[in-house]
Amino acid sequence: MTSVPIVRRVLGDGPFAEIGEPALAVIDDRSRMVAVGGDLGAVQWNGTGTADSRWTGHRIGVYERDALRWRHLVRSWYPVRSLAFHPVLPLLAVGTGRYDGGCSFEGELLLIHLDSGNVVSALQHPREVLSVEWRSETALRLVLAPCDDWENPHAHEQGHTAVVTRADWGAVEQRAIGAEELAAPAEPAGQPDHSAETRRLLADLADAAGQQWSGRRRVWAVEGMEDGRVLAALDGVLAESWLPSGDRQWAVEDEEGGRQLVLASDGTSVWANAERRSRRKGRHWETSAPRLARIxxxxxxxLETLSPGVCAVLITGGQRTILRPMDGGSKRPARLMMYDLDSTVDGPEVGRYDLFNHGFAVRSASRPYVLVGTDLDKPHKGKWIAAVGADGTLRRLFPHSWVPQEHRFGGPAVEIGQSLVYAGTVHHGHGLQPGGAYVVRQSLNGAVQWQYRTDHPATALDADEDTVYVAYNSGALTALDAGNGSVRWHTELEVGGAPTTALSLAVAPQGHLLVGTVDGRILECSLRR
Structure with missing residues (x-):
């Protein structure tokens, strides 16, 4: 019987890791604390997107200035726009918000109680709060974006300035500040970018504390080697290797970073697949060439770089290197690209690809598995789990959804014996519903052996001979009995007491669990038996 894992080593650790990419920071000389607002990023890439439902990567961290130990970590549904420590009370005011892409500017005024960690959302209605500033112990100056840009082409450059007073800001309750207190005429309002100066500040604070700030983020893939080394792919790094000593051996940098790692058939190299996103260059959008390298x-x-011509996902299983194109805009049925040592072969037709429906990375796969649709014009409809044979032919095994009327999105998977264990979510017109995320074990003939339901989508899973390990975007880590799907243990993932979220998982050959986190760290967890 297994018990809850213990984090015995952290690779890639550093100060301020919990907040991700920093946006702004303020120092309070009175309390000798530092508040930092940042963003861990989304938990989706162009190859898979199911895990992003109900996720927010926006964080506010409060740290001791001298030792840089974290004191509080708060999730925010909106980007952090402004931070201000109260002049007397143990209280931090936080302005958050963003444009929703339609017409509204939404956000919150958060009041974080630094003695208890309690958080109050003080505005009665959602408003983007561009700036917060304490004018006195009782007066808080706010600059708020307009409610919307309906018939107002200047809304994105304007703000409404209001001063809200309270005798005791520590006693303010949820939704206590109404719209009438915020009424003010619109004026020009700048929205400066503080990210560069914030990065310099964090680096200086870390240096003064005898530490180094690196700004690592999102470990998308992690693998353990027989000799104890650990491989990882993360933002800004196509692939890296850590020695058993805990020292980083090497790293291959990349403008976006690696998203997949697949050990090559020679046993001495690894395939790494990079993300490629469109970026604005002047008046135009540009996308860098795909990068898929063997290291x-x-x-x-x-050692070599493949040039598939389009971005693609790596398909695991078998001796060949197999790619599935992600050119979702093409109207032509896509084919797998199959690479041997000295040739490229067109594989079977698999239909078009999208990140919500067709992501199906299968760990420990004995052969390649893919999700394929039954409608060439709508490949997300009627999906089947299919296997690619040694001769390159495609064989449909069983429907992806075992409930005919339900549409299910793809997710991570692992092969166990003559069965597949895979996670995903059930589509609903109003978004992910309670119990709409699942893990299921199905025999290769389609028989459902067990299923486990939850409210949050899985980010990663792996298994050993008797246990399935599942990470969720809520920060939970769950172990299921591989035989019957019952819960062996359930825990909320933490590093040094601070909550975090696993983005990748791998059971190492030595029997411990490797966890790649959204905040750029790699956890080596012992599984006591």
Whole structure:
């Protein structure tokens, strides 16, 4: 019987890791605390997007200035726009918000009680709060974006300035500030970008504390080697290797970063697949060429680079290197691209691809598995789990949804014996519903052996001979009995007491669990038996 894992080592750790990419920071000389607002980013990439439902990566961290120990970590549904420590009370005011892409500017005024960690959302109605400033112990100056940009082409450059007074800000309750207190004429209002100066400030604070700030984020893939080394792919790094000593051996940098790692059939190298997103260059949008490289595990040397012409996902299983194009805009049925040592072969037709429906990365796969639709014009409809044979033919095994009337999105998977264990979510017109996320074990003939339901989508899963380990975007980590799906244990993932979320998982050959987190760290967890 397994018990809750213990984090015995953290690779890639550093100060301020919990807040991700920093947006702004303020120092309070009176309390000697530092408040930092940042963003861990989304938990989706162009190859898979199911795990992003109900997720927010926006964080507010409060740290001791001298030792840089975290004191509080708060999730926010909106980006952090402004921070201000109260002049007397142990209280932090936080302005958050963003434009919703339609017509509204939404956000919150958060009051974080630094003695208890309690958080109050003080506005009665959602408003983007561009600036917060304490004018006195009782007066808080707010600059709020307009409610919307309906018939107002200047809304994105304007703000409404209001001063709200309270005798005791520590006693303010939820939704206590109404619209009438915020009424003010619109004026020009700038929205400066503080990210560069914030990065310099965090680096200086870390240096003064004898530490180093690196700004690592999102470990998308992690793999353990027989010799104890750990491989990882993360933002800004196509692939990296950590020695058993805990030192980083090598790293191959990339403008976006690696999203997939698949060990090559030679046993001495690894395939790494990079993300490629469109970026604005002047008046135009540009996308860098795809990057899929085979890297020597011993030295980190790039041995070869494939040029598929379009961005693609790596398909695991078998001796060949197999790619599935992600060119979702094409009207032509897509084919797998199959690479041997000395040739490229067109594989079977698999239909078009989208990140919500067709992501199906199968760990420990004995052969390649893909999700394919039954309608060429609507490939997300009627999806089947299919396997690619040694001769390159495609064989449909069973429907992806075992409930005919339900449409299910793809997710991570693992092969166990003559069955697949996979996670996903059930589509609903109003978004993910309670109990709408699942893990299921199905025999290769389609028989459902068990299913486990929850409210949050899985980010990753792996298994050993008797346990399935599932990470959720809520920060939970759950172990299920591989035989019957019952819960062996359930825990909320933490590093040094601070909550975090797993983005990737791998059971290492030594029997411990490797966890790649959204905040750029790699956890080595012992599984006591």
């Amino acid at each position: 020597a595990i011993d030295a980190g040397q790039v």
